[in-house]
Amino acid sequence: MSEQALDNASNLAPGQARCPNEPTTQEIIARDKVGAPTWVRSESYAYMGSDDVTIDRYVDPAYAQKEFDRLWTRTWQFACREEHIPEVGDYYVYDIGRNSFIVTRTAENEVKAFYNACLHRGTKLRASNTEGCASEFTCPFHGWTWNLDGSLQKATCDWDFPHVKEDEFGLPEAKVELLAGFVFINMDHDAPPLAEYLGDDFLGHLKSWKMENRYIVGHVAKVIPANWKLTMEAFMEAYHVIETHPQVAVSNADANSQYDTYGEHVNRFISSLGVLSPHLRGQYTEQDVLDQFTVGDSSVLSGADRQLKEGETARQRMADMMREMFEKATNSDLSGVSDSELLDCFSYTVFPNTFLFAGISLPMVYRFRPVANDHRKCLYEVFFLRPVPKDGNRPEPAECVMLEEHQSFKEAEGMDPGFGEILDQDTENLLLQQEGLEATAKPGITLGNYQEIRVRHFEATVDKYVADNA
Amino acid sequence: MSSEFTRFCPLADVPVGGKKAAKINDTWVMVCNTNDGLFAVSAICSHQDKPLFNGRVRNCKVTCPVHGARFDLKTGEPLDLPATKPIATYEVRVVDDWVEVCL
Numbered sequence A: 001m002s003e004q005a006l007d008n009a010s011n012l013a014p015g016q017a018r019c020p021n022e023p024t025t026q027e028i029i030a031r032d033k034v035g036a037p038t039w040v041r042s043e044s045y046a047y048m049g050s051d052d053v054t055i056d057r058y059v060d061p062a063y064a065q066k067e068f069d070r071l072w073t074r075t076w077q078f079a080c081r082e083e084h085i086p087e088v089g090d091y092y093v094y095d096i097g098r099n100s101f102i103v104t105r106t107a108e109n110e111v112k113a114f115y116n117a118c119l120h121r122g123t124k125l126r127a128s129n130t131e132g133c134a135s136e137f138t139c140p141f142h143g144w145t146w147n148l149d150g151s152l153q154k155a156t157c158d159w160d161f162p163h164v165k166e167d168e169f170g171l172p173e174a175k176v177e178l179l180a181g182f183v184f185i186n187m188d189h190d191a192p193p194l195a196e197y198l199g200d201d202f203l204g205h206l207k208s209w210k211m212e213n214r215y216i217v218g219h220v221a222k223v224i225p226a227n228w229k230l231t232m233e234a235f236m237e238a239y240h241v242i243e244t245h246p247q248v249a250v251s252n253a254d255a256n257s258q259y260d261t262y263g264e265h266v267n268r269f270i271s272s273l274g275v276l277s278p279h280l281r282g283q284y285t286e287q288d289v290l291d292q293f294t295v296g297d298s299s300v301l302s303g304a305d306r307q308l309k310e311g312e313t314a315r316q317r318m319a320d321m322m323r324e325m326f327e328k329a330t331n332s333d334l335s336g337v338s339d340s341e342l343l344d345c346f347s348y349t350v351f352p353n354t355f356l357f358a359g360i361s362l363p364m365v366y367r368f369r370p371v372a373n374d375h376r377k378c379l380y381e382v383f384f385l386r387p388v389p390k391d392g393n394r395p396e397p398a399e400c401v402m403l404e405e406h407q408s409f410k411e412a413e414g415m416d417p418g419f420g421e422i423l424d425q426d427t428e429n430l431l432l433q434q435e436g437l438e439a440t441a442k443p444g445i446t447l448g449n450y451q452e453i454r455v456r457h458f459e460a461t462v463d464k465y466v467a468d469n470a
Numbered sequence B: 001m002s003s004e005f006t007r008f009c010p011l012a013d014v015p016v017g018g019k020k021a022a023k024i025n026d027t028w029v030m031v032c033n034t035n036d037g038l039f040a041v042s043a044i045c046s047h048q049d050k051p052l053f054n055g056r057v058r059n060c061k062v063t064c065p066v067h068g069a070r071f072d073l074k075t076g077e078p079l080d081l082p083a084t085k086p087i088a089t090y091e092v093r094v095v096d097d098w099v100e101v102c103l
């Protein structure tokens, strides 16, 4: 930081300083030709203190156990997409830690989530990581059978079980709510409704994205050797871009990205693309920015004319190109879509473990789950969502490609190599970070007031659930 | 093993996304027409010898409706518990708009 910048920053209340002498995200977006909707053109930052965040949460297996007892049992979680279970009887097994649920469509507009364990001697009714279709659930051990609605159909040799009352032997359920094509479940029957949990601001944003009209075109998973929260936090700020993704910084407004929090369970950043990083000011021309611009789905950009005209900005040209090519590639009309939605990265965290990306160029969902019995391992999944084709025929959701720990994301079938490279860079730091936190003499991590507010906000909610022994 | 193909059903009976089970001699065979082509496998699950033919076919895999094991239609390999043994797979071809299977 220059002395001048430090001076300016020191006159401000904590959390009020922004990247000096650079346009804000809102100013960048305000210059676009096709203007952005209100969910983009709003800010919701609040300072949450500057204290260190304790590291026991990342390194202590006892902390992970508390999370299983108090956090995972009381939060709304994305279990599957509705398209995974389109027909009555379709089911999808969702696991979190040692808990396992059979999420199944029991009627056209009804989905239930049954605890995946036989009420006789406990056998899982369906193996983990499976999906399929059933007209009833039969236990493979002695054949006790439940109807699709969870009521007991048959206890084999019922003459031997006069003490098994049908009305007491329905499969126990978690709460289920459907939203934007996602199936959410919550083990806590006293939990607030999903809409209240997420809050009106975010619901408004989500509504305008029409995620219910998308389908899973790709699904990649990999076990990352780090705590699930560390893994998530690697994606919560653009502060790491200059060091971790130098190839991206040339066309990413990283240090002047925007950070917002909404209630306790949602936060986001907006990171503008097609704009030079403040770190690189003066080192690149607009033409350089355009030349180095990459997007998650760069296949749609091949063959475009990339020579800027006098006075034309890289960002505007990129927006125009993306509009045209995405219209062709996805066979859809994007004339009403803003430049910002076409270009920028909108990363939202939905507590506890889901990221939703709005916008067109990076249509993704991330899910992170701790591996049961190992607080140092996280199952990280990336779903790519595309709009359902104009003809309305929804393709089957892509099957999950499970990468080995040593494999690159670039090896996953259908993965854009440029994007795979970014994910490799994001996750390569994590083992070193996990080990460093185990080796450190410092009891907490230190966070930036603005650029790392999502990390602080997220951990504050983790703390709330873990501390609250309700 | 003989390598004779037997007429199984008219191709029109198994459109893409469809499947059909029938007995050839004493063997229950299931033919699935998928995005990746036609496949013929045993119609009986290797887990507890229950019928597989009401199972959902997706991504070239069939899920047993009884306990949920999945099998790869190309190889017959079991992909999940509770199944641990493969199901038989058979050669299949189309001749004169008939699906033929070789047991």
Ligand code: FES
Pocket (backbone or CB within 6 Å): A118, A119, A120, A121, A122, A123, A139, A140, A141, A142, A143, A144
């Ligand atoms: S354990 Fe399920 S029927 Fe016995």
Ligand code: FES
Pocket (backbone or CB within 6 Å): A140, B045, B046, B047, B048, B049, B050, B064, B065, B066, B067, B068, B069, B082, B083
């Ligand atoms: S009979 Fe098919 S899985 Fe058990």
Ligand SMILES: [Fe+2]
Pocket (backbone or CB within 6 Å): A234, A235, A240, A241, A244, A245, A422, A426
């Ligand atoms: Fe990153």
